[in-house]
Amino acid sequence: MKIHFKRILCATDLSDFSNLAVAQAIEMAKEFGARLYICHVIDLPMVSMHGAAFVYPDNQIEEMKTGAMEQIKRLVGDNDLSWEAIVETGPVSTTLCRLAADRHADLAIVSTHGRTGIKRLFLGSVTERLLRTVACPLLVVTPPEKASGGEQPFKGFGFKQILVGCDFSNDSQNAVDYGFSLAQEFEAAIHLVHVVEPFVYRDTMLPDNTEIETLDAVSAGSQKRLETLVPEDAHNWCEVHIASESGKPFMALKAYADTHQIDLIVLGVRGHSLVETMLLGSTTDRVIRGVACPVLSVCPL
Known part of the structure; x- marks a missing residue:
């Protein structure tokens, strides 16, 4: 699209x-x-x-x-x-x-x-x-002073490395559509990233090695699902990267952005109740407060 x-x-x-x-x-x-x-x-x-x-x-x-x-x-x-x-x-x-x-x-x-x-x-x-x-x-x-370590703050215009956070919800599918469209417009590389939260999949009764195997299986399955989101002709006009990370979504996305010199992050945004928003915030909120590059939040259609 x-x-x-x-x-x-x-x-x-x-x-x-x-x-x-x-x-x-x-x-x-x-x-x-x-x-x-x-x-x-x-x-x-x-x-x-x-x-x-x-x-x-x-x-x-x-x-x-x-x-x-x-x-x-x-x-x-x-x-x-x-x-x-x-x-x-x-x-x-x-x-x-x-x-x-x-x-x-x-x-x-x-x-x-x-x-x-x-x-x-x-x-x-x-x-x-x-x-x-x-x-x-x-x-x-976002404020350029949020750049950490060797990361360079965003300067000027144009996007060459676009990160799209995917949790496989309808909201993130909208973000994927916008991400690929912008990648085509700016001839940019696109990074589709899913973050596996360990506590979501952890069963305290499982042995450590079984827990690791479970997370590895979930990560492998996530990468396959990410591949299905790539338009058939996308490889003809942009460089596509697929990644499954582990940890808190906002922390993992920020770390990935820092490492890969991302200059635009695209995320789906969901509504929250007043209490949830004040006490917890959303992944989109937290990413915005932590990164030095622009963030595009895509609202539900």
Whole structure:
């Protein structure tokens, strides 16, 4: 299935790091000939003093909107593409979801500062909310300082090594479709990776050697299933790698990405309940918070 993005929505808070997402979005729009919507949402806090709510004056709000529009124009510069700047006020994630739906976006692009710990537990992040609510695939540009060891942070545009995490669910099948389409578009190598979680298959009554044999059998079976996901003609236009790893999915995927210099990770994303999300997160969340390359989360069809 060849995927062609026609309408791309990019969100920025106009910080230096967030504007990396704008640069990514501009290049994506040029690659696919897509219309680009660059959005900035002004989230005005409601301030209450002595029982009375403070409301920002209309002229002050208009000044903020005008300033944001000017910054967006400078970011686009003289790039030759079809684009529109959108500046609105309201709750950020809710407003972005509405804008994506109104513009019929087939790709959204954001950046994330990678919150962890208490800040994430109680506040969450706009990116994590969008993962569960936006009705189109979400490309997340991650902080380059997350590069570890000898790994080089993502720079520039273009994908040459694409990793697709597969757990054989419908969600991951969507990710596989997007991964192969992007590999064909960018003439990139693709890595299909399944992670076997030992505790899922462990029986404490089994001898150690039997447990190892069981995991080996599961791993071999996983590789065969991964091979069935490869389109018949894929080897004609891209280099395909199949791998079955062992461990916690988010840790194994990050380690694989580091080792193989992956510059794009594609994952399916599933909805979680509020409690599950706050306490556990999802594999997609954790990968995003741990890697230095962009992550494309593909929502269920």
